[in-house]
Amino acid sequence: MAHMSGHMYMTSLRTAKLGDQQKADVVVEAAKAAMAPYQDYHKALADGYQIFLPDIPQPQYHFTKYEDGREAWSHFDPLKPTSLLYRKTAGGGYKLIGAMYTDRVDAPEDELDNRIPLSIARWHQHINFCKAPTGHRAEYFGPQAKFGLLGSITTKEACEAAGGEFHPHLFGWMVHVYPYETDSKRIWSTDDDGEGHDNMDHSVMPGMKMN
Structure with a gap:
């Protein structure tokens, strides 16, 4: 995840x-x-x-039900994932491969552990x-990107100095699950594997349409 350096925080394995394992298995079945x-x-x-950024090519697409996401801020129901994860097919359709659960941005890690063990x-x-200032959208992209989830800017001070708008967090907590896999490591994979399991990264949309 070098491309996300400074823009990703992950829980440590406990x-x-x-x-x-039994608790996690219940979530997989749900x-x-x-x-x-x-x-x-x-x-x-x-x-x-709703498809999140449907017009931008992505390894996988998040079909999100925002009301379930709001409910997840206060209550975990494994039968109501916030998003369904689809891979685009050659014919222009979508193949279902996984689901994403969420929690509010300030949820403590013990709460996450209670939902799906860490x-x-x-x-x-x-x-x-760092949201780019007007006229600098191109700087979300490329090896010299300054803004967004690919950018070199990772602090409020640097963002404001560049004329940007700083956001310490985007969205909230997220975790992906691929329940059709048979290997436990792939069910809860955190590595991009070339098979559409692009597990954490919204780096394909570094500007998040924040015009």
């Missing part, structure tokens, strides 16, 4: 406690149940899921986002 009606992405759209899954946040 020592496993008795029952952690994710499968939640995903089952949405193999056809048209059903997800009909049920209120000995099994690593939650993440996108941090230190």
Whole structure:
């Protein structure tokens, strides 16, 4: 995740406690149940899921139900993932591969651990986002990017000095799960693997349409 240096915070893996694996397995089965009606992405759209930045090429697309995301701030229901994760197919459709759970940005890590054990899954946040000033949108991109989730700017002071608008966090806590995988490490993968499991990164949309 070198491309996200300074813009990503991940929970550390904790020592496993008795029952952690079983608790995580319950979430995996709930994710499968939640995903089952949405193999056809048209059903997800009909049920209120919205594609996040559909016009920008991405390894995977987040179909998000924002009301479930708001509910997740105070209550964890593994049958209601905030987002469904789809990979675009050659024919222009979408194949369902996973789900994303969320929590509010200021949730303590013990709360995350209670939802999905931190000995099994690593939650993440996108941090230190500098919104580019007018006329500097091109500087979200490329090897010399200054702004956004690919940018060299990672502090409020540097952002303000460059005329930008600093946001210490984007969104809240997130964790991806791929319940159709058989290997536990791939179910809770945190590595980009070339198969559409681009697990933490919204780096394909570094400006987040913040015009």
